[in-house]
Amino acid sequence: MxxxxxxxxxxxxxxxxxxxxxxxxxxxxxxxxxxxxxxxxxxxxxxxxxxxxxxxxxxxxxxxxxxxxxxxxxxxNKLSFEEAYPQQITTSTLLLSMNAVSFETACEARYTLERSCAPLSALRRTADHLATMRAEIHRQSQPGLTDEAFCASDVAFHRALVDGAGNPVLSYQLAGAVEAMQPLMNMITFSARDRAKIIELHTALADALEANNAIGVDTALAGLESYTTNLAKSVMEKRKNKA
Amino acid sequence: MxxxxxxxxxxxxxxxxxxxxxxxxxxxxxxxxxxxxxxxxxxxxxxxxxxxxxxxxxxxxxxxxxxxxxxxxxxxNKLSFEEAYPQQITTSTLLLSMNAVSFETACEARYTLERSCAPLSALRRTADHLATMRAEIHRQSQPGLTDEAFCASDVAFHRALVDGAGNPVLSYQLAGAVEAMQPLMNMITFSARDRAKIIELHTALADALEANNAIGVDTALAGLESYTTNLAKSVMEKRKNKA
DNA sequence: GCCATTTAAATGCCAGACAATTAAATAACT
DNA sequence: AGTTATTTAATTGTCTGGCATTTAAATGGC
Missing domain, CATH: 1.10.10.10 (Winged helix-like DNA-binding domain superfamily/Winged helix DNA-binding domain)
Known part of the structure; x- marks a missing residue:
């Protein structure tokens, strides 16, 4: 050579x-x-x-x-999905933080991708996936949970949804989109009212998934997206007025 | 430290x-x-x-x-999307080739993600994106094109579709899914009849995009997915019988 | 004031050496 | 013979010291 x-x-x-x-x-x-x-x-x-x-x-x-x-x-080395996950997440996180991607753009990408998994997940999700989601919902309703822990639980919830599609390639691709959003979401402070609303949507989502109702899952996800976007917008607005 | x-x-x-x-x-x-x-x-x-x-x-x-x-x-270094693309593609390609992911699984992931971009792209695609797609369709109809070149053009066509959504985060995430499929597709030999069918679907897709018809785009993509999957299945079958 | 030269700081690369680890070969012992 | 202990050899991990190259700034000459 x-x-x-x-x-x-x-x-x-x-x-x-x-x-x-x-x-x-x-x-x-x-x-x-x-x-x-x-x-x-x-x-x-x-x-x-x-x-x-x-x-x-x-x-x-x-x-x-x-x-x-x-x-x-x-x-x-046999590159495994497990090994590739953290790399993917690190890269996605840095791309968002270094390129001044707006919350809306990141949010749109994340929910667009996630909604694409919804039909498959409604079809294939196992009892395990559902149990994980129910457990995370329960954790999210605990009072005294920090915003960081709430967001981490949110990520775990959504990853269970994605994994429910039973396609490792999809799970890998989505990992970056879902996890990289967490630092952005951490910047939002969730009031008790916000959390209740999000938990309500999460419950609707889990219910729809349990009933293998793809349309219901999609509706809940759409609701989550618009609620999250609006919440972020109002928080940013408030900060701007304060400063 | x-x-x-x-x-x-x-x-x-x-x-x-x-x-x-x-x-x-x-x-x-x-x-x-x-x-x-x-x-x-x-x-x-x-x-x-x-x-x-x-x-x-x-x-x-x-x-x-x-x-x-x-x-x-x-x-x-300010990590740019341009820099991250090749990394993402290399990793995705190796993940597929080293983990015995079936063509169906990879194809499902790719089209699932791509279809999620369709509504946004139907809404936002510029004349540039359309022009790129038309040009690639034209290239694909040239006789004497190698299978590799045909597939590369196919990738370029689909990337224009994805980029049409106007969301850089989406484009980045999709790059891995779309480009990593190419080595797998290269294994398929495309007869003249196959190419005509694919070009027909590509044209329908471009037409729908031009008309801002999200449903039409989705239908065309669904058609492409099932056609590609069946084509791959029959090719694999033939190879198996031969051996 | 402008241009050429020198200087200094930094990375890029190399040679050679020693330490640490590990598996295989060998030797010793029962 | 079989088993255990020891030695050996191959390989990566790390260090020392040095020289080459590149680049911007400082210096000096005009």
Missing amino acids: KIDPNSNADLSAQIAKSIRDAIISGDLIVDQRLPSEAELSDQFDVSRPTVREALKRLAAQSLIRTQRGATGGAFV | KIDPNSNADLSAQIAKSIRDAIISGDLIVDQRLPSEAELSDQFDVSRPTVREALKRLAAQSLIRTQRGATGGAFV
Whole structure:
């Protein structure tokens, strides 16, 4: 393997790209062992620290894992949905916070995606999903719950709804949309009245899901979206007037 | 700052996590300069190569960028949607190829998400989006087009549809779902008859979008999904009988 | 005041070494 | 022979020290 010395990219970035491409194309398959760092240094004609920087880049993307010891080395990692979740959530969160995405835009995206899962979830949700949602509703009605805990419970509730669709690809894609909204929602202070209204809608949602009523689920979600949006709007308004 | 020597994680991983957390929490803000590698070595009490490995991990996630020279250093990067796209697509693609996700499951997720964008796109699509879609339809009807090129055009067509919703968060989330399907679709051989049918559905879709007819768009998408799924099923069947 | 040069600070890269870990090979012992 | 203890070898993890390269600012000459 060779590296272009005229490229303006770091050597470690070029090497990482070379190996990453090999993984994507299938040249390197899951659990296959990469050459040792010393061998890679020879092959790419760079020093070991440079190879290591390249490997750390790949490790940061969960594309490889490393083991120490005699039979150790770097191995192509089987990227699992579980591993990809946090990455997806971190990225989505930072995208929202760094790009001045309005609450409305984020909210619209989140509920648009979530509503698309509703029919499938109404069809396929298991008793487990329903139980999780009922439990979260119960938690949400506890007095003395902090806004953060309320929002976290809200996220758990909605993730159960999404998971009810029984499609891991959907769950993965939705994780970013649903979880990344939490920091934004945390900025809203929920009064007792707000919570009661949200719990009411959550209950309607769970009821509809229990009855396999897709339209009812969609209606409840639409209600939640408009209520959340309006709530956020009024909170922002109040803050603006105060300042 | 301190690092736990009892943790079984690499020092570079711990340092990367520490800095990453500072970025997520807002302790480090966009375009802020991190301490130099030498200063970080002192602060974390590790050597410079270890610090560098940590920084490369963060760079691989586009959380920082580095500049050489007198006023250079590592800066917190403003994560843009454009930067996040390829990451998202790579991850989604690998998730599908490494986890034996069935074509049906992937297809269901993709069309479920895409159909959720349809009403918004019917409402907001610009002339530009329509023009892109018409151009791709034209390209798809060219004889002699390879299956790969046909699929790539298909992806471009659908991305224009999604972008028509005018919500960058939606576009980002959908990018993974739509683009990651391409390698799977490339495995299907599209006969002339298949292509004609798909182009017919694409045209119906564009027509409905032009008329701001949300229901028509949804119908066309539903038709596409079932046609694609059946096509894939018959191709797989044929291959199985052959072998 | 403007341009060329020097300087200093920073990242990029390398060579070599040692520590820590791990599995396999070997030796010792029963 | 079988089992246990020891040694060995391979590999990653980390450190030290250094040099090359890049870049902006400081300096100096005109």
